[in-house]
Amino acid sequence: MTDIKAALRAQRIETPSWAYGNSGTRFKVFAQQGVPRDPYEKLADAAQVHAYTGIAPTVALHIPWDKVDDYADLARHARDLGVGIGAINSNVFQDDDYKLGSVTHPDARVRRKATDHLLECVDIMDATGSDTLKLWFSDGINYPGQDDLRARQDRLAESLAEVYDRLGEGQRFLLEYKLFEPAFYATDVPDWGTAYAHCVKLGPKAQVVVDTGHHAPGTNIEFIVAFLLREGKLGGFDFNSRFYADDDLMVGAADPFQLFRIMYEVIRGGGFTDEVAFMLDQCHNIEPKIPGQIRSVMNVQEATAKALLVDRAALSAAQQAGDVLGANAVLMDAYNTDVRPLLAELREEMGLAPDPMAAYATSGYFEKIAAERVGGNQAGWGA
Ligand code: PSV
Ligand code: MN
Ligand code: MN
Numbered sequence: 001m002t003d004i005k006a007a008l009r010a011q012r013i014e015t016p017s018w019a020y021g022n023s024g025t026r027f028k029v030f031a032q033q034g035v036p037r038d039p040y041e042k043l044a045d046a047a048q049v050h051a052y053t054g055i056a057p058t059v060a061l062h063i064p065w066d067k068v069d070d071y072a073d074l075a076r077h078a079r080d081l082g083v084g085i086g087a088i089n090s091n092v093f094q095d096d097d098y099k100l101g102s103v104t105h106p107d108a109r110v111r112r113k114a115t116d117h118l119l120e121c122v123d124i125m126d127a128t129g130s131d132t133l134k135l136w137f138s139d140g141i142n143y144p145g146q147d148d149l150r151a152r153q154d155r156l157a158e159s160l161a162e163v164y165d166r167l168g169e170g171q172r173f174l175l176e177y178k179l180f181e182p183a184f185y186a187t188d189v190p191d192w193g194t195a196y197a198h199c200v201k202l203g204p205k206a207q208v209v210v211d212t213g214h215h216a217p218g219t220n221i222e223f224i225v226a227f228l229l230r231e232g233k234l235g236g237f238d239f240n241s242r243f244y245a246d247d248d249l250m251v252g253a254a255d256p257f258q259l260f261r262i263m264y265e266v267i268r269g270g271g272f273t274d275e276v277a278f279m280l281d282q283c284h285n286i287e288p289k290i291p292g293q294i295r296s297v298m299n300v301q302e303a304t305a306k307a308l309l310v311d312r313a314a315l316s317a318a319q320q321a322g323d324v325l326g327a328n329a330v331l332m333d334a335y336n337t338d339v340r341p342l343l344a345e346l347r348e349e350m351g352l353a354p355d356p357m358a359a360y361a362t363s364g365y366f367e368k369i370a371a372e373r374v375g376g377n378q379a380g381w382g383a
Pocket of ligand 1 (some may be wrong): 011018088090136176177211238246282
């Protein structure tokens with residue numbers, strides 16, 4: 001139990017700046033009270049999540065959603081609040097120029113503009129001390145014949161190579177894949193295999209990021225995790241839940257069992273280290289933002305605790321003996337354990353309140369920001 005607690009104490013989960021702003025679907029954005037008016041206030045809210053969970057010390061930025069004049073100053077502000085800057089997320093999907101693609105666009109001028117943005121994101125890494133660039137491309141086509149599938153891969157490879165060469169010592173990029181949306185016929189990085197192949201060609205500073213909402217229904221995500229870890233190519237996660245497509249709901253809400261299976265493969269594969277970034281990529285369209293993030297961090301923590309409880313010696317013995325039901329029972333025993341008392345105990349040992357949701361709710365922080373922040377932005381989507 002001491003080992004399990006030590007592992008849980010060392011766990012790090014990164015929250016996304018965009019989770020703190022207003023968000024919605026293409027039908028409606030419901031504005032909430034007290035939402036941040038700028039990146040500085042987003043960091044202040046993220047610091048609350050860390051204060052109550054103790055395991056969320058970094059915040060991912062999305063550029064230009066989090067554009068500021070002085071990134072070193074923003075990083076200083078984060079440090080003053082007790083948090084740090086995590087991954088820098090690039091954004092080459094919200095400019096009119098990118099209608100037909102960004103780094104895969106048929107026009108070299110648009111490709112140049114997109115790649116320049118990615119390079120600017122590396123400058124921001126330098127200024128903030130971030131070691132991770134996250135690349136997601138909305139690039140793709142809607143109709144067969146619209147563009148040349150193979151040429152688009154060549155253009156993608158060319159841009160990735162330029163960004164790769166710009167990475168400094170201790171920096172890396174994570175390439176994110178997504179089955180579909182906004183492109184509906186063919187996406188240029190649709191799956192882990194495509195991302196993996198590009199990353200292998202580039203070298204050790206390029207790794208794959210698994211967004212749990214980016215697969216076809218029924219995909220065995222833990223298999224992908226096991227495979228990528230085995231190849232040293234799992235760079236991190238964008239955690240969220242989905243019922244239908246890329247729903248960006250709270251991680252562990254739709255399928256806590258899947259999250260447990262993923263965390264088990266992470267631990268089994270030696271991925272429970274700083275090498276793998278455990279990030280959230282979520283939007284809280286109708287629920288309050290800070291509690292939504294606290295709940296999400298707790299959900300990942302619970303799944304991790306259960307995965308750490310798996311009796312690996314017993315599991316291995318049952319597997320060796322061909323004991324199908326016995327092996328399955330070992331996993332299920334861990335999954336069915338109520339780890340909430342263990343986590344409450346751990347938090348008290350860490351000097352935290354045993355129930356982060358209740359502690360935040362009674363802290364008065366929400367009332368304070370609701371009064372102070374009038375006219376909060378719709379941060380991120382649709383901004
Ligand atoms: C795309 O769907 C994505 O998952 C990428 O990670 C974007 O950067 C992010 O959503 C924005 O929420
Ligand atoms: Mn994502
Ligand atoms: Mn997504």
